[in-house]
Amino acid sequence: MGRFFYSYKMDINSNQIGNYATRFIEVLLDYSPKLISAILILFVGLYAIRLINRIIxxxxxKRNLDPTLTKFLADILLWALRVLLFITFISKLGIETSSFVAILGAMGLAVGLSLQGSLSNFAGGMLIILFKPFKVGDTIEAQGVIATVLEIQIFVTKMLTGNNQTVFVPNGALSNGTIINYSMQGERRADLTFAVSYDSDIKKAKDILLDILNKNPKVLKMPAPEVFVKNLTTSSVEFAVRPWATNANYGAVFSETLENCKTALDEAGIAIQPFTLQK
Structure with a gap:
């Protein structure tokens, strides 16, 4: 009796396994065209995406677009094509894509709400890249920082200050605030003020200051440097001293003008008055 039951059980298991195997082969034969076509679409699509990305x-x-903008647009196109390829791949396998797209939309909305600040910086980065208020290598003043732009990233702008500190400024705040670009025009004017006493010879003091500017080879001849009476205070006559220089020589011209004018006025016996607050 036991042997008969065991033999009957083995026959049932063998028949079930045979049925399962037959059913599996039938499903595989029916499904294999979809699977093969989906795999072909995947590999051909990946190759086409790489080719399109390189061409773009x-x-x-060749159109001389900004390198940062080129990389960003190429990356956006790359991931957009990959998403479309993935949706095509799973739809070819027979998977319903409408619910999948709805899930992606809901996930995108949730991520967007949680990353509002980052999206603001992203939009700011796009505006900076497209309208170019500054470029890499420019010296700018923004958000209380004066520094040289090292890299314009999608969310932040990387800058280097004069004392060798690296500063990351969010692009959202940067694009919405005031930006002073010291490098855009190529030339820059130093605005200096010297105050002398009322007992001084004004014409002599003016000639001395102008002579100092004309003798400095780093001071540009065009636009011509200027020296004129700026203000008459209660204790002094103020001269505006305005030399022009290239961006590379601006710092040197600024400091040399201060030093040379002070030395020349002292040698001429013209007293420089200390600045006082006006009430």
């Missing part, structure tokens, strides 16, 4: 990069480089 070359076209943007």
């Amino acid at each position: 990069r070359k076209v943007m480089i």
